[in-house]
Amino acid sequence: MALTKNQIVDSVQERIGFSRKKSMDLVENLVEIIKNTIETGDDVLISGFGKFCVKEKGGRKGRNPATGEDMMLSKRKVVTFKCSSVLRDKVNP
Numbered sequence: 001m002a003l004t005k006n007q008i009v010d011s012v013q014e015r016i017g018f019s020r021k022k023s024m025d026l027v028e029n030l031v032e033i034i035k036n037t038i039e040t041g042d043d044v045l046i047s048g049f050g051k052f053c054v055k056e057k058g059g060r061k062g063r064n065p066a067t068g069e070d071m072m073l074s075k076r077k078v079v080t081f082k083c084s085s086v087l088r089d090k091v092n093p
Contacts, residue, residue, distance in 0.1 A: 008027050009023045010023075012026060034052065038054055038079055048084055048086045048087070049083070049084055049086075050081055050082055051082050051084075052080070052081050053080045053082065055078055057077070057078055058075050059074050059075045060072070
């Protein structure tokens with residue numbers, strides 16, 4: 001099961017004691033900061049958690065799965081995540 005934004009807001013509210021609105025504003029602002037930073041092409045490093053990176057993928061040959069027709073996929077940017085060793089050690093004790 002995935003952790004939702006509302007569950008994160010609930011956790012912030014419980015742990016820090018903020019009101020629901022203040023907790024929601026905090027989470028929304030944090031997500032916006034991360035999105036805006038990634039949008040500009042910069043990486044986001046959160047110590048002890050991991051790093052979100054923007055990488056360029058070149059154009060390549062692909063195939064339409066519905067028709068089987070060959071096609072060229074244009075170059076694009078993708079967001080990748082690399083977890084920190086601290087997080088990796090928690091996941092794999």
